[in-house]
Amino acid sequence: MKWMKFLLTGIAFGIVMAKSEAISWFRIQEMFRFQAFHMYGIIGTAVVLGAIGVALIKQYRIRDFKGNPIQFQPKEKGFFRYLTGGAIFGLGWALSGACPGPIVVNIGYGFFAMIIVFIFANAGTFLYGYFKDKLPH
Amino acid sequence: MIAAIMFSLVFFGQSFGFSSNLRTICAAIGLGKKVKFFDFDWRSNSWNLVFLVGAIIGGFIARQFLSEPGAAVQISSATVEDLARLGIGAPTSLQPDELFGWEAVFSVKGFLVLAVSGLLIGFGTRYAAGCTSGHAISGLSNLQWPSLVAVVGFFIGGLIMTFLILPLIFKQ
Numbered sequence: 001m002k003w004m005k006f007l008l009t010g011i012a013f014g015i016v017m018a019k020s021e022a023i024s025w026f027r028i029q030e031m032f033r034f035q036a037f038h039m040y041g042i043i044g045t046a047v048v049l050g051a052i053g054v055a056l057i058k059q060y061r062i063r064d065f066k067g068n069p070i071q072f073q074p075k076e077k078g079f080f081r082y083l084t085g086g087a088i089f090g091l092g093w094a095l096s097g098a099c100p101g102p103i104v105v106n107i108g109y110g111f112f113a114m115i116i117v118f119i120f121a122n123a124g125t126f127l128y129g130y131f132k133d134k135l136p137h
Numbered sequence: 138m139i140a141a142i143m144f145s146l147v148f149f150g151q152s153f154g155f156s157s158n159l160r161t162i163c164a165a166i167g168l169g170k171k172v173k174f175f176d177f178d179w180r181s182n183s184w185n186l187v188f189l190v191g192a193i194i195g196g197f198i199a200r201q202f203l204s205e206p207g208a209a210v211q212i213s214s215a216t217v218e219d220l221a222r223l224g225i226g227a228p229t230s231l232q233p234d235e236l237f238g239w240e241a242v243f244s245v246k247g248f249l250v251l252a253v254s255g256l257l258i259g260f261g262t263r264y265a266a267g268c269t270s271g272h273a274i275s276g277l278s279n280l281q282w283p284s285l286v287a288v289v290g291f292f293i294g295g296l297i298m299t300f301l302i303l304p305l306i307f308k309q
Binding site for chain 1: 140143147148149150158162172173175184185187196198199200210215216238239252253256257261263264265266267268272273274277281283288289290294295299302
């Protein structure tokens, strides 16, 4: 039962990503070419609703299902790592048309070529961990 | 819907950020012995791996039960024209065969495209401390400056790939 809620949330996530076509390489290309509102609508709606929700949680000090106060971890300060890391991520995102979530949704959908992307994404994260101390942050 | 998923995870005492799983998997296969970055209690992130498994099942359900066979993505005609110039045909499904079909996967170029893309995604996402879900959705929802910087970074990289590198890779 402990895991069930996360499994179900994951299933909902997978279905939403697939049905909204957010897992499609074509949609990501269309987004980076600014030729349709589709992806901006999906992400924009999530952010606007998300921001309202976060504000409400903070305002009313809403608690989670265990009764613990909900706290949002602020991101560490910085600029270089976010811009550079983000740009490297963006290169990969535009190439395979998938970010980490959609990679695995695609695998479930039957695009098994994404297994290669997934394996190498893990390798990429390993490389980051390996060189972390030598990189400027 | 995505916001609802984010708040479900928040309500369950966690947070919405998919790419942490990549680090968790590196830790779970024992890389923590070699590299300190992966030496942490990865079991505390098991919930996110369960979420990942759910996402795979969700993709399967969407394909099996919720979609019409042969349904193509209705992208704008401007994009179809642009992609045709790269030698990529109009959509016949969710993904182009030119990248994800078996023929592409088993060619050197096609394999490299997928592998390099994976490396960039995995490396960049940890360097930037988050991906689309962690930064663009969770981070921007919480009005975090670093997330806005990261999203600007996503677009810098994405635009360079789309307009400068893709034409080189798929040169006719």
